[in-house]
Amino acid sequence: MRLPCVMVCLGLCAGAVAYGAEEPVPWLIESQDSVVYDLNTGIAMATNGIIVRHGDTVLSAQRAIINQVTGEISAEGNVRLEHAGLLYAAERVRYNLHQRRLVAEEIKTGIGPMYVGGEVLVGDLSNRVYVVGNGLLTTDDYAQPGYSIRAKTLTIMPGEYIEAQQATVCLGHTPVFYVPKFRRNLQRDPNHWTFTPGYRSRYGAFLFSGYHWAWNDQLRSGLELDAYTKRGLGVAPDLSWQVPGFGSGQVKYYYIHDLEPGQAPDGSAIAPDRQRVYFWHLGTLRTNLTVRSVVAWQSDAQIIRDFFESEYHRNAQPNSFVELEQAWPNYSLHLLVQPRVNDFWQAVQRLPELRLRGYRQQVGSSPFYYDSDSSLGYYEQKFPDDPSNLLGVGPLTNLPYAALRFDSYHQITLPHTFFNWLHVAPRIGGRFTHYGEAIGPGGVTSAENRGVFNAGIEVSFKASRLWPGVQSRWAQIDGLRHIIEPSVNYTWVPEPNVRPHRLPQFDSELPTTVLLPIQFPDYNAVDAIDRRQVLRLGLRNKLQTKRAGTLDHLLDWSVFTDWRLTRASGQSTFAPIYSVLDLKPLAWLTLSSGLRVNTDTARLDETEHHLTLTPNDKWSFGVGHHHLDDYPGVPNQTGYRILRANVYYRLDQNWAVRGDWLRQSSLGTYHHYLLSLYRDFRSWTGAVSFRLRDNPTGPNDYTVAVTFSLKAMPRYGLGEDVTRPTLLLGH
Structure with a gap:
């Protein structure tokens, strides 16, 4: 049968089933010309350009014969085989998809930190063992490597070892010396030195050196x-x-x-x-x-x-701690010992704490679901001598105190979907907590037994609409889908028989700029539980499209706030309105935005925006802004404004430059400049970094540092110098 189509889907998967696969895997064949397919034998043939996809394997070639029953593919002409993150380039390939066995002629590939070529390669891709005849091996990622090992036979087991028979070490094309047999362990970090020289105004000249074995x-x-x-x-x-x-x-x-x-x-x-x-x-x-x-x-x-x-x-x-966890399908048991080992910081000692968590699980065959969280521990609140390190204070004193606490929470939920779109989940729960009498210089509370009841309901639904005809090559838009998700979460907690001011505070609310959870057990400030009646209102919008055949989000926007039907002291009826927006109008352009709007004053208490452009691998640019005007729960705070920008530009295949700039305004103006110049030295890379900190309350801080890294054994992870740029300055 001749099929004059661009793509053929061999969906019968008879070969896959015959080989005992649990799930049939479809064969997808794309061809510039026609595909000849024999329904009786399961053999397909194509010429003039073909792409074969099967699971996580993609093969492209000028000509190919595919046997669906045996899984054998024979391909010729500019063959490219992709499997498990590796790319094999060869002139001729025989590959069995079921057995993961490969035979390739005139092959080039990258395996681990090495680049390998040869007249013929035989590989077992399942066990990751490769044998290369008349092969070349190097870690120099150039078309004409500066150094290499040429051998009659190369045996490679990635991450384990390489072995070369009748090997010649070459500089360029010049043989340097010959060894009959060569074996090298590839396990990371055998024995090596590291050096980072530099200068910092606080340190003077410095040299960080290390030897690792x-x-x-x-x-x-x-x-x-x-x-x-x-x-x-x-x-x-x-x-x-x-x-x-x-x-x-x-x-x-x-x-x-x-x-x-x-x-x-x-x-x-x-x-x-x-x-x-x-x-x-x-x-x-x-x-x-x-x-x-x-x-x-x-x-x-x-x-x-x-x-x-x-x-x-x-x-x-x-923190310092030791935790032992035993997990089961529906429960987990935790034993935690958390002492304070540094007396200049505030900490809650848990000596020890035993916790049993019951994950949400169905009760038999009923429609009800049950979850729980119970703990027993001896706790001690320790305060630092230095008040600048305080995280929070006790109800009446900053002197240390300790007490025994047993807490047990249980909840029943009845989730149900009405009309196949409206999700409703009412819940009811109860908590019992026993507090022993507080001891220590700050122990001012007596033994108490507290009971807490809670009830609530969460209602949400999701609606969507599809516009498949919306197309844009410039914006890489292939259809549009809009999803809207409104939600309402109501929580009611009547006043407990013991209010927080009569309890020792070990797990209490800390100042934060974000909304805390309103339902148990997610809300875990056990000692701060008080009456509350609140509605959390939320609305999420998503706009999706297809880019490069995969789902991509053009827009993801969430807006939410709390309507406090019962207010605590100092609270307003409505919590701030939060807006979190991620916008990606182009594949290389992203914008993220976060807002916190004060509902009483209609002012922006906090804003944060970031714009990132990555149009290609040659340059990228990012700019951001963060403004904090009010930090709830922290008196006499001044807020701050931060402006930041970063740029990366690759000058050529050997040189690149990256710059970071930050400006912070609070009590004074603080500037931070970081400039790094990268150089590719074929088998290793180097960077020279310069940083200036313009400190308004002290002398300026200057730093210059030089770092080196071998490509075969990189010193830092991929992109780590971007997320943690101070690594280039030493520690």
């Missing part, structure tokens, strides 16, 4: 020396492990005798001997039994800010 496949260690002309010498040994049946983790230590330690936020002098210990471990002891632990100790509150800036921006006050 592997004891075996499961144990690695390193030693870093940080030399500063102004601050002294820092030493940082580390040990990491990844042991089957035990888990993975790391322990790091840092010590420096700081020549200029400076002052703490409270004005006291920081001791010159500064240290930190950071430990983490994650392991699966048995099926569904997991242990997580973190210990973050430091000698003073400023050491991370002073010497580990990238970590400080991610988490300025890391």
Whole structure:
């Protein structure tokens, strides 16, 4: 049968079923010319350009014969095979889709950090083993590599090893030396040095150097020396492990005798001997039994800010804890021990806390669903000596206090869909909490038994309309679909028999600029529960299209607020109106916007906008603005305004430049400039970065740093220098 069509879908999938596949996988064949298909044998033939798609495999060639029954494809002429994220380019290919076996002639491909070519390649794509005859191997990503290994036979197991028989090492086309057999372990980070030289006005000239080595496949260690002309010498040994049946983790230590330690936020002098210990471990002891632990100790509150800036921006006050979790299909049991290891920060000690969570589950064959959350623990609220580190305060005192607490919450939900479009989910729940008498200098509450009742209902629906005829090549629009999702969530909590001011505050509300959850157990400020009656009103609009054959969002816009039928002290009837907008009119142009509108004053208390342009891989540009005028729950705050911009431009295949600019206005004006110049040195890359911080309350801070990274073993993850640009400056 000759089918003169552009695309043929071989939907019978008889071959796939005969091979025992659980789900039939369709064959899609696209051809510039006609496709000859034999219905009896399941063999298709095409010439003059063909594309074959089957599951996650895509093959293109000038000519091909496809056997649907055996899964065998024979292709010739500029063959391109894509599978599991790898691309194989060859002149002739025989590939079995069922067995994942490949035989290719005049082949080129990239496997892991290496580029491989040869006269013939035989590969098992399932087990990821490749054998290349008369092959070439290099990590230099140029058409004419500066160095390579040419061998009679190459055996490659990605991520494990390479082995070359009768190998010649070449610089360009010049042979350098010959070895009869060569084997190299490809496991990441064998033994290597790292260096980052630079200058910073706070440090003086500096050199960050480190040596990292592997004891075996499961144990690695390193030693870093940080030399500063102004601050002294820092030493940082580390040990990491990844042991089957035990888990993975790391322990790091840092010590420096700081020549200029400076002052703490409270004005006291920081001791010159500064240290930190950071430990983490994650392991699966048995099926569904997991242990997580973190210990973050430091000698003073400023050491991370002073010497580990990238970590400080991610988490300025890391917690220390040990957690054991046993998971079942409908329940999970958690044992948490969380001490305060740094006495200059506020923390709630949980020594320990045992929690049983029941996930939402159907009650038998009834239409009801049940969920629960129960905990038992001994808690102690610890306050810092430095008031600038306070996160919140107790109801009556800033002196430490402790108490036993047992809390148990249970809820029944009855979700139902009316008229096949209206989703209604009424709920009813109850909570019992026992508090022991508070002890300690700040213990002013007595033993209490509190009961809390709650009820509510959530109503929502989704409506959509399709316009398939809307087309635009310029905007890459292929049809439009509009989806609207209004929702109303009502919560009623009558006044509990014990109000929050009579309870020790361990889990209370902290100041925030976003709306907190209104229903249990998502609202987890257990000790702050009071009467409430609130309606959360929401409206979401989405506008979708198809771009490059996949779904893309032109617009995603959510608007929501709370109507407080019962108001707490200091609250208005309506919460601020929040607007969250993501707009993507073009595939390379995105705009995100966030607004918080004060309903009493009709003012914008907070705005945030970001515009990003990425038209190609040569340049990109982004600009953003964040304005905060009011921070709920924080007295005497001044707000701030932030303007930021970034630009990336690739000058040619070897050079690129990136610039970041930030301007913040609060009590004064603060400027931040960061400029990085990138250079591609074939098998490795380098960057020179310059940063200026224009500090209104102190001297300006200048930094210059040079970083290097091997392409075969990159120092940073892909794009990590964009999301965390301070990495290019050292720590």
